[in-house]
Amino acid sequence: MRALPLILAAGLALLALAPLAAPYLQFVLTVAVAKGFAALGVALLLRAGLISLGHAMFFAVGAYAAAFLAQAVGINDFLLLLPFAVAVSALAGLLVGAFLVRYRAIFFAMLNLAVSMVAYALASKLYSITGGTDGLRIDVPTLMGMSLEKAQFDQALYYISLVLLAVVGWLVHRYLKSPLGQALAAVHTNEVRLEYLGVSAWSTLLAAYTISAALAGIGGAIAAVAIGHVLPEYAFWTESGHLVLTAVLGGIAGIAGPFVGSIFLELIHTVAVGYAAEAWNLIVGVALLAVIFFLPRGLFGLIESAAGVKDHRGETEL
């Protein structure tokens, strides 16, 4: 058991050092970490047995919120953009969740997809507000009032993202260990028993849904400033599918899984663009099926086995 924290710390250190060895990886990894946050949000819900086919919507809400604050309002400091984006997506999660967490199984997946398609369609048609399919641009934000060159900002953004990854990852870990988080898995295994114990499944799930939306919002804000442009495609249903895929590929049992999945996918993508661009979806699809069939605990399960973790009691599965 001791080995696992060490491996996680080593992984984080490796991420921190990667841009020094290969500078072009910095951008790829920033986007990977951003999507990892959203995938972590999806993974939270998967623990409760709920599959959301619309979570990219909250990623997009975070990104658009950051773009609005920066371009329309004119407040363009990353340390303000991030909390604003997270607050807006958490609020959106709370509102949408209050309606959706009553439903289970395929209806939950479907209703999420439905709401996200409305968001996607509105973002692409409200030309005068959202820029329509052109999207909105975000200029390089300042950082605590300091204006930086793009290259310096990108570097700062990357390391801020890594710090966030560690801090938020730890917070989510604490949440999952708390009664509120434990109840989440109980919704999956036996919801009625949970309610007989006096715990409301609705509020348990609403809390999880709001947190998962906020996580997606963090990702959206980071991606928005890293890419410098937000677009309706962020909310398209295939993006939501990719988030679920990322979470499952990495493994939903631990915090690190979704990030492992996301980084793995982005790195493979970078390689594939040069050699097998036409077959990228094919590769990902086959990888997804292989993981579901042969590695139900995801890539992170492999790392855990290597670290000697054998005790999987009380762990959630798909």
Place this chain on the structure above:
Amino acid sequence: MRKTSFMRPIAAAAALLAAGAAAAEDKPESLNLGVFTFMSGGPAAYGMPGRQGAEVMIDMINAEGGVAGVPVSATYVDEAQGAEGVISEYRRLSEDPAYGFMIAALSSGNCLALAPIADQLNMPTIGWNCDTHQLYLGNDYQFFYRPNGNTIAEFMAYALYFLDKNPDVSRVAIINPDYSFGHDAAEIVKATLKAVKPEVEIVAELFPKLGSSTFQTEISRLSAARPDVIFSNMWGGDLENFIRQAAPRGLFRTSVGVFALGESALQSVDVPEGSIVGVLGDGYWMSPDAQEIGLAAPFAEAYRAKFDADPVFPSVKMANAFLVMKAAYEKAIADNNVEWPSKEQLAAAMEGMSTTTMTGEMTFREDNDGVVDQLVGTVAKVDGKLVMTDMARYDGETMLPPLGEDPIAWIGSLTPEFLAAMPKPGSYE
């Protein structure tokens, strides 16, 4: 004052970096370009001729020894993957020191997204096809140049041409793709009509999604509106699908079609004779100017040999973008008296540059927008082939608002006399 103490080392480092980058460079073994265009989906019908134009141009430049003795090679990026992927690819190529110049992009949406990034990454870039006038409105880019003019000149030219051609037009319908290019064009056409022929009524205004596969309901809606003229700046597969779907339903028996990007579809679909089409600029390889300059004929011949088709205007636009890039390298080398220019020297060399392209003269204005003439004509069958006839060539300069002026307000200030002073259809043969 903590801010300054923190900023000083950063500023010093940035200055050092800039100084290092501004120095001349050794000649590379090859000049690698990123070329962005649509290569899949409906828009590829317009984007692929662009790519093919690039291939022919690279062959021709390399056959003559390359750019200042350096052979050219290109990596093609598909814009159909969406702006997020396009931006990521642009960044990936730009951050790779092997790449020296970008020719990007086809879509106005992508140019709007890439221009600020070009400046952030100090990457000299030519927008080879995009034309939204919003690109340089209130933005002062250093590295992003666009040699093919903007929507203001282009769509004013169409509005003027069809008013001259159909003086009693009273009902106009618009169907444009749903992004900046489509919305801009609609604004400009409406503003021009309002200024020079205010009694014209806009009877329908539709913006279907770019890449829609069917327009049947839109066609019903247009038929119901009974317009005299249907204006559209759809392109690629959209334009071909629209004409294929609308023609059997008799839409063009009652209304004249104005297809701003129609010349690119003349070889692939039966554009109704009498439709008004053009090339968004002067890039018509058979125009009198092109014949006089003499570069277009060998290009067309090489193109035909390689792809078994005549070049269409996206191919010519791409070829012209290559000529502008080549001129920029030559000018930067001469200006700085160096073996090979740095990216900053290249960007500086393009400032205010004038050059002769395959089809006419191109001059960069102060805002980096290119001034080119506008060519509009009418479709007719000559020797079994659909071609542009009855052409008018509008002077690029007179069709653009003065720098710094709001373009739509400027159009609003025009009068019917402006129309009267314009060259007439058929004046350019």
Place this chain on the structure above:
Amino acid sequence: MLQTLIPLFVDALANAALIFFVAVGLTLVFSVLRILNVAHGSLYSIGAYVAASVGLWIVAAGLPAWLTFPALVLSAAFTALLFGPVIERTLIRWTYGKSEAVQVLVTFGLFLILEDLQRMVFGVQSIYADTPMALLGISEIGGIVYLNYQLALIGLAVAVLIGLRLFIRRSRTGKLLAAVVADREVSQAMGIDTNKMFMIAFTLGVLLAALGGAMATPTTGVAPGLGADTMVLAFAVAAIGGLGQVEGAAVASVIVAVAKVLAIYYAPALDAVAPYLVMLAVLLVRPYGLFGAGATRRI
């Protein structure tokens, strides 16, 4: 007034017919297998590609043009037989009894694979095969010219709806399917070969998707991305009608089509949003769709 309403009505029905085929296939598969097939849209676009390629080949080979009509139906049948049994036997069968998350993911993986396979087989350029449309000519209704092909499709959609109804109510296989829908375990206990029923239902679903794609080709272009766009529209229709409800899909197709046509006529800025706004409005009031019933909670 009537003069303007008639074209609206015709356009709505023509749109509804096109959506109906693919939506009813999705809903039929769900009703029997209890699986939301995310790759359903890809099977629609494969049907479209096969039909368009065959149609272009018939014209290029100089065969009689009327052959393009049977070619549309045969292309759909070919696609269904090629993909239906194989996919059900391998991927889908493996997910029976697994959680919804696994089922959705497996079909999403299939969607990704099929999207790229299409690009590899059919290329990435847009194709157009409109011979059947040109053969049938035009009619004028309410002052607007329509293609007879569009009108024929409305008839075909109604025929398919009635045919499905008769198949489920009257034929032996249909009755067995209905039994499996009503109670899977009891039907199995009574000796119904549920595995066979699943395969039949899935293949029928693929057939309907591919038929939708094939029938659309004479009036639409076929290009990459068609599958992903069609999927969400089919899904919206199925959700409005109630997942698993055949008649619901028919009614919902008309509702979605009316919303879309009204938007194009009177509020063009909302054309792409209208179907989804309708869906949201319906689901807010009836989360299980107009004709659907909620599943009982699992203990």
